[in-house]
Amino acid sequence: MTSKNPFSFTLQATVDAGVGTARAGVIQTPHGDVETPVFMPVGTQATVKSLSPHDLLDAQAPIILANTYHLYLRPGSDLIERMGGLHRFMAWDRPILTDSGGFQVFSLAHNRKIDDEGVTFKSHIDGSTHRFTPEMVMRVEEQLGADIIMVFDECAPYPATLDYAERAMKRTHSWAERCLQSHTRSDQALFAIVQGSTYAELRRESAHVLSSLDFPGYGIGGLSVGEPKEEMHAMLEETTPLLAEHKPRYLMGVGSPEDLVECVARGIDMFDCVLPTRVARNGALLTRDGRLPIKSARYAGVDTPIEPDCDCYACRHFTLGYLHHLFRAEELLAYRLNSIHNIRFMTRTIAEIRASILDGTFPAYRQEFLARYRPTDREIAVKQRQQWLQAHGRLGKPAQ
Amino acid sequence: MTSKNPFSFTLQATVDAGVGTARAGVIQTPHGDVETPVFMPVGTQATVKSLSPHDLLDAQAPIILANTYHLYLRPGSDLIERMGGLHRFMAWDRPILTDSGGFQVFSLAHNRKIDDEGVTFKSHIDGSTHRFTPEMVMRVEEQLGADIIMVFDECAPYPATLDYAERAMKRTHSWAERCLQSHTRSDQALFAIVQGSTYAELRRESAHVLSSLDFPGYGIGGLSVGEPKEEMHAMLEETTPLLAEHKPRYLMGVGSPEDLVECVARGIDMFDCVLPTRVARNGALLTRDGRLPIKSARYAGVDTPIEPDCDCYACRHFTLGYLHHLFRAEELLAYRLNSIHNIRFMTRTIAEIRASILDGTFPAYRQEFLARYRPTDREIAVKQRQQWLQAHGRLGKPAQ
Numbered sequence: 024m025t026s027k028n029p030f031s032f033t034l035q036a037t038v039d040a041g042v043g044t045a046r047a048g049v050i051q052t053p054h055g056d057v058e059t060p061v062f063m064p065v066g067t068q069a070t071v072k073s074l075s076p077h078d079l080l081d082a083q084a085p086i087i088l089a090n091t092y093h094l095y096l097r098p099g100s101d102l103i104e105r106m107g108g109l110h111r112f113m114a115w116d117r118p119i120l121t122d123s124g125g126f127q128v129f130s131l132a133h134n135r136k137i138d139d140e141g142v143t144f145k146s147h148i149d150g151s152t153h154r155f156t157p158e159m160v161m162r163v164e165e166q167l168g169a170d171i172i173m174v175f176d177e178c179a180p181y182p183a184t185l186d187y188a189e190r191a192m193k194r195t196h197s198w199a200e201r202c203l204q205s206h207t208r209s210d211q212a213l214f215a216i217v218q219g220s221t222y223a224e225l226r227r228e229s230a231h232v233l234s235s236l237d238f239p240g241y242g243i244g245g246l247s248v249g250e251p252k253e254e255m256h257a258m259l260e261e262t263t264p265l266l267a268e269h270k271p272r273y274l275m276g277v278g279s280p281e282d283l284v285e286c287v288a289r290g291i292d293m294f295d296c297v298l299p300t301r302v303a304r305n306g307a308l309l310t311r312d313g314r315l316p317i318k319s320a321r322y323a324g325v326d327t328p329i330e331p332d333c334d335c336y337a338c339r340h341f342t343l344g345y346l347h348h349l350f351r352a353e354e355l356l357a358y359r360l361n362s363i364h365n366i367r368f369m370t371r372t373i374a375e376i377r378a379s380i381l382d383g384t385f386p387a388y389r390q391e392f393l394a395r396y397r398p399t400d401r402e403i404a405v406k407q408r409q410q411w412l413q414a415h416g417r418l419g420k421p422a423q
Numbered sequence: 424m425t426s427k428n429p430f431s432f433t434l435q436a437t438v439d440a441g442v443g444t445a446r447a448g449v450i451q452t453p454h455g456d457v458e459t460p461v462f463m464p465v466g467t468q469a470t471v472k473s474l475s476p477h478d479l480l481d482a483q484a485p486i487i488l489a490n491t492y493h494l495y496l497r498p499g500s501d502l503i504e505r506m507g508g509l510h511r512f513m514a515w516d517r518p519i520l521t522d523s524g525g526f527q528v529f530s531l532a533h534n535r536k537i538d539d540e541g542v543t544f545k546s547h548i549d550g551s552t553h554r555f556t557p558e559m560v561m562r563v564e565e566q567l568g569a570d571i572i573m574v575f576d577e578c579a580p581y582p583a584t585l586d587y588a589e590r591a592m593k594r595t596h597s598w599a600e601r602c603l604q605s606h607t608r609s610d611q612a613l614f615a616i617v618q619g620s621t622y623a624e625l626r627r628e629s630a631h632v633l634s635s636l637d638f639p640g641y642g643i644g645g646l647s648v649g650e651p652k653e654e655m656h657a658m659l660e661e662t663t664p665l666l667a668e669h670k671p672r673y674l675m676g677v678g679s680p681e682d683l684v685e686c687v688a689r690g691i692d693m694f695d696c697v698l699p700t701r702v703a704r705n706g707a708l709l710t711r712d713g714r715l716p717i718k719s720a721r722y723a724g725v726d727t728p729i730e731p732d733c734d735c736y737a738c739r740h741f742t743l744g745y746l747h748h749l750f751r752a753e754e755l756l757a758y759r760l761n762s763i764h765n766i767r768f769m770t771r772t773i774a775e776i777r778a779s780i781l782d783g784t785f786p787a788y789r790q791e792f793l794a795r796y797r798p799t800d801r802e803i804a805v806k807q808r809q810q811w812l813q814a815h816g817r818l819g820k821p822a823q
Contacts, residue, residue, distance in 0.1 A: 068748070106742065324506060
């Protein structure tokens with residue numbers, strides 16, 4: 024990349040983690056630098072739920088994600104463009120990444136009909152009919168004006184047959200080329216998306232095909248959609264070694280704290296997930312030992328912060344006893360303080376991971392983190408995810 | 424008052440407003456000074472709904488109110504005392520006023536049974552049975568530890584018969600004496616509460632009787648409970664001239680922006696009301712011209728702040744178009760930004776009122792404010808209040 028390019032990625036350090044190579048780097052964007060690995064909070068509707076831009080800066084979020092599908096439907100990308108773009112609209116002058124709407128079209132929209140040209144679907148808000156094509160999505164993402172934008176892809180659900188997964192992957196490749204051709208804004212970096220479901224041969228093919236095209240970065244999509252963690256890890260181990268070393272790799276929609284550690288170990292640089300803010304609103308606070316259920320009577324009157332060594336606004340000022348009271352009383356402040364802490368937990372964890380890569384101690388960090396952090400019971404997590412997918416029409420018989 | 428007393432009130436200026444005497448002063452409390460007239464945001468459950476202490480400081484709230492009834496029931500005043508009192512519990516180190524729970528016992532609690540000793544009632548949360556006496560309420564308010572606390576009173580609903588209003592008033596006087604005798608904390612100022620419903624002779628008697636007792640300040644209760652504004656104004660005109668000039672006067676549960684102007688004109692120094700935060704959550708933004716309904720389609724894409732000259736966080740950073748989007752999308756940030764603006768509108772308005780008293784221009788300020796500010800249609804407001812009172816079991820036949 025030349026110095027004139029507003030987007031670049033500099034690899035600063037790598038560590039052999041056995042299962043893959045962990046990396047530390049810096050992404051340069053027109054709205055500032057992003058140190059990697061990075062966790063990106065999700066601002067679906069141009070707001071990270073319950074948080075202001077000030078809260079996000081205070082929680083040290085360097086970049087956020089916004090959802091193209093949601094913003095296209097409401098308030099509309101034309102309107103956001105007229106108001107000066109997404110950064111100005113939501114008063115966030117740091118980097119933003121927009122997804123392409125692919126995942127939402129396949130998971131949230133109704134009556135979707137897919138063909139090689141694009142997808143026709145009905146809005147989940149008002150039932151109105153819309154059509155996304157690669158060219159159309161590029162236009163929408165240019166209107167939104169994020170620093171990093173994603174190609175329009177077809178995200179196969181889990182489980183998918185080999186045949187369907189292959190067709191979806193090939194369509195994704197074809198759409199990636201069309202996105203590359205129709206994208207015009209030089210101040211935006213367009214990332215491709217590797218697909219291939221849980222089939223190693225497809226993942227390898229997808230990484231190979233997309234690597235041959237000149238994208239400045241790569242998303243890895245279609246994972247963490249219901250498959251066992253072991254399958255996700257295996258797919259990453261197949262994929263990341265085939266991607267150009269000097270380009271960032273973004274694992275879409277992942278993940279939990281333990282996912283950060285395990286997927287950085289497998290060569291991932293960027294993450295996004297609604298998990299920290301969603302579970303916050305349900306009363307689960309992230310700590311080094313796992314999730315803390317703030318609603319539990321055991322926290323009534325407890326005069327210590329969530330984590331004594333946490334520097335977030337919630338931990339600096341409030342006790343577990345007060346947070347317990349707010350949550351029990353269904354006060355709006357509860358959702359915000361819980362979210363602030365969880366976002367800071369994620370940014371702090373990823374900063375520690377990065378530091379351990381830079382000083383070469385990542386394998387020990389990973390071991391210690393996983394020994395201490397107690398993940399949510401796998402069966403509960405899988406069940407919750409299945410319920411969510413079911414509720415959103417994603418699940419049924421394997422996609423054909 | 425001696426200089427050793429942590430509480431004092433200094434009258435700084437008065438202005439003849441025709442209908443009464445407007446006053447500017449300063450209340451000194453153990454947690455800092457409060458310039459009057461003052462508007463106090465309401466933090467019912469130890470949080471002003473949707474706002475953090477930082478938000479309140481930024482909106483220049485000098486003192487907040489918390490509700491004794493709610494906090495006694497949940498999380499419990501014993502627990503708050505153990506956690507160091509209300510200031511520490513909610514991380515607010517500025518002045519706090521607690522009401523006595525009188526109003527809530529009569530408006531929210533179920534199955535209340537009143538006798539001369541106190542009131543037995545069932546919790547609106549879980550139906551558990553409790554009893555408030557003046558002595559008990561003093562104990563609870565001492566546990567909470569606010570800077571200004573209120574006597575336990577019987578708040579007659581509107582309309583009330585003369586006979587009932589008189590009995591409630593006399594009970595309030597008797598209870599006020601008992602509160603005075605049982606209150607022990609010298610770092611709290613205990614205010615009496617004038618009652619008497621909408622009967623001028625009762626209001627005069629109540630002011631007279633309570634003035635003969637040594638309270639450092641006076642609440643005026645039982646107004647803004649459904650009566651026409653003219654009646655409320657008439658009652659203030661009967662009451663405030665009889666109260667000691669060198670003690671602050673607090674009109675409880677009032678009010679709207681126009682109420683601030685009209686009641687300062689009638690000698691009131693202190694106000695509290697849920698109105699700015701409640702209407703904020705319903706999408707009504709306070710402006711110099713009246714309430715702005717942010718949900719209205721006319722604000723989509725509007726690229727200006729709520730009020731160009733407002734210095735609140737919402738107006739400094741966000742447009743009407745963005746606030747409209749947040750509210751339509753039911754995002755939690757909408758409730759917070761709307762509340763921040765409305766609180767700042769109230770603190771800014773009362774600061775302007777104060778400045779106009781200090782420089783003698785209050786009558787002109789009042790005239791200009793009322794000429795420009797368009798109150799919510801009276802009939803709508805009355806209907807909303809009646810519905811609220813009905814929903815909370817306050818309304819029915821006149822109290823006997």
